[in-house]
Amino acid sequence: MNSLEKRVLRIIGDDPDSPDVFDDDNITPIRDSINDAIEEIAVMSGADKITYRMPIYANQNFYRFSFPKYQLAWVDSVYLPEKNRHVNQTSLGSVERRHPRWLTTSNTPEEYFIVGVNYIGFYPIYGDDGYHANIKCTILPTRYTRDTDVLRLREDRENAVIAYAAAEYFLTVLDMQSAIHWISRYNQFASTLNFKSTIPEKWRRLHEV
């Protein structure tokens, strides 16, 4: 049990040193909520980034991201180290409008575009093998499954994670007042990331809690 899980247990009234319910074998619900919160904060803040060094093959315009450990959120930038230049972002439709036979051209990539959730395309593309692109991606951290796993979470965001997990716990026991309270706490944090949620206000207005 890590420190975040212990803090959640204290809030929900369980003893982290000798838990009645959420012992090491039954901590999964709390762990799931913490993982969900970390993922959601990662998407809102875009704070977790990696650089993905992707080989580029001759005349192959489309690539699919295959991250063994992370989940891709979005691509921030693409850089070609061999050419020492950045690649601009565009859209598939834009390339298609400007150059209907764009797939037949080969040259140093000038633009890239994203298709769906995990495909990237280049226009144009190298005619030879042996190049690669440094793709800076925003990612979602790996979900932790053990006490000893490292969490990619800044300290000042721990309170938000704990509020999220507590809210979800109170939802499972149908304690609506407490759930709304902790959702409000979480949303206060979300507002610092320019994310505006109106759940508590809307819900109170609808049901006059």
Next chain:
Amino acid sequence: MRFSDIETRMRRFLRDPDAKVWNQDILIDTFNHAQEQFNEETQVLAKIVGIHIPPYIEYAIMHDWEESEIEGSILRAFCDFVSGEYVCTQEWEVEAILRTAPLIDGGYRATFPWERNETSETVLGKEIYKFPYDFSNTIMLIYDRDRLQPTTEEAVMQANKVHETHEGTPRYYYRVHDDQMREFVLYPRPSVFTSDTFQTGTVNVDCGYTFEWEEDELANLALSSQKVTLTTDDDYEAIFPWEEQLVDGDNNPPPEYDALAMYATNCYDAEVVSYTYGAVTGVNPTDHTIVGDYGTLADWGEAFSDRDTGAVVDYVDLDDNLLLIYKPRVVRVVDADDTIENWLDWQIKYIERLTLSLMYQVNNERYNPKLSELWKLRYYDGLGIMARYKAKRTAGRKPTLRGYGRRSWKHQLVDLPDTFESLHR
């Protein structure tokens, strides 16, 4: 992520871990409903796949019900003889039933598209390709690095009377049958055919059969035959009179003959086709060499992985193949062991929220509109996060002023020769 994991999570929130209030069926139905709504509201899904030419097809089927019995890529290669209980593979078979000698000339016709490669003669008939199983809408279809334009069968027929056998570099594609079948045809049909990727199997048999008793009868008729593996339910179809002799004459099969008999010239064993012919290109997991010249997307399990370069990559080969960029539909969950496809794992929790909202609206003892409303609001928050995610994905694009250039161009005067008399010059 498997649905059973999601179910456990949702049941935790529903306080129904033993499925005493909501059974699994309603949970699956509601989750599918929520998936579809989430897909409509977010519109983030798009996929890219390579479609091999000739297409990689494992089974040819006759009837709709067969599709549910077979796993793999399927082609509806046989036509319903709508007015009766028959199915036919070729047009002349209809006449063979109606009269003693068919009027339509023979000629080569292929059941599977790759059979065209086995003869130098013209092979009649359409070459049908299939969109992927989760296909919804086309974004772009590309053949050999050139975009294909969509058209209709009627337009092609009007333009070219012999369109089915017209060969060349494909420029158009059109849907055949209806939207349900996900089938399309290239026009002109591709002249480049990758014959060297085929292995020679047992070919030139006269008949395909499904059940053992058919083999004996085919031997009596001095027809060479090969077994076609179809997992069938009890059903019976007879195409030729000799097949009817096997039963009691009323098209009612005796219990021991509940079967499906199929006739196909130059029939290939469907199982042979699935594993030795066609299209799959991957990467050899032992020596990491790329297998074959053409291919579809290699999946993660077969992706190129090299510790020296620290790189993992999948790519789509475009030469002489079709490249399809499309919007997939949501793949419905049928069983608890199904894996949720198309969504990234972190997006699934928003689908869960909508599912929970819908579950609390079900008319049972746990009906709770307030909880339903709360989960719906949480779902809306999820949509907000998805909107931010979508915006971030395209944040690097430079804004362009569309329309101004086009409008100014529209009002330009025609650049006439100097000798042309004009009051405006």
